Amino acid sequence: MVKETKKQKKLEAEKEEVLVEIPSEEILEEEVLEESDSEEEHSGRSTASKESEAVIHIYTSFNNTLVHVTDMSGKTISKVTGGMITKHSRLKSNPTIGMFIAKRIAEEVKDLGIKSFYVRIRSKTRNPAPGPGAHSIVKSLTRDGFKILNILDTTRMPRGGPKVKGGRRGRRP
Template identity: 30%
Template sequence: MSNKSRKIRSRGGKRGVQKGVIHIQASFNNTIITVTDVRGQVIIWSSAGACGFKGTRKSTPFAAQAAAENAIKASVDRGMKQAEVMMSGPGPGRDTALRAIRRSGIILSFIRDVTPMPYNGCRPPRKRRV
């Protein structure tokens, strides 16, 4: 098999998508926004740390808003018009990121909270005796 017959695919090409999924992962330390197509392949991502916030400022709602606006602007430039939102985590930036997405003009088909919740979970630590 020669090198000429082998097809080379680049992963960094610009993909134009009409519909996608916006994943918001809001932890206590950072907020990560990932935009994927409907098959789950990542188109663009952004986080509060990637937007230039450092330390405790990453965990603020304003940093989450900046990360969401950054990711949405890039995905709208690639042609996204409709999206679904999957939110996970208890962080302070989840509502602010959702507000920023709503203001962007993308039509949201549904918003789902996919935070993992234990049914019974691990055994709690023992009662403290003072």
């Protein structure tokens, strides 16, 4: 009899536990909410700020200016060149054309909600400075209200390698 009473007590205790349990769906929903709250607290930026960043690749030579806007994964958002703004070949690298390029980019990017940029400026290999349009593009983007997070010069510089065509004194007319 003593054994039967212990078994009965265990069965009654299990029944009470079953009655007290909350349905598993509600528990799962609460866990998901708690996890998303904890992720936002731990990560310094929310998901909206990650989407509002892009990378601007500016290639400037003394003949033309090319601007390529990508998202953080590298997918193209917009691409504008000096030739799309003007057809005069002597004006494609002009700082004024750089302003118009930046305006066109700003119009296309504002619709997507992008508010900040990482800027990568590149000029022709071996050139010590970028072309005249790069500075005006960055300047006009900041005037339009965009935040510049980083400016990086990615111009390629040779480390030794083959001799440059044209000789020591360069090409002469």
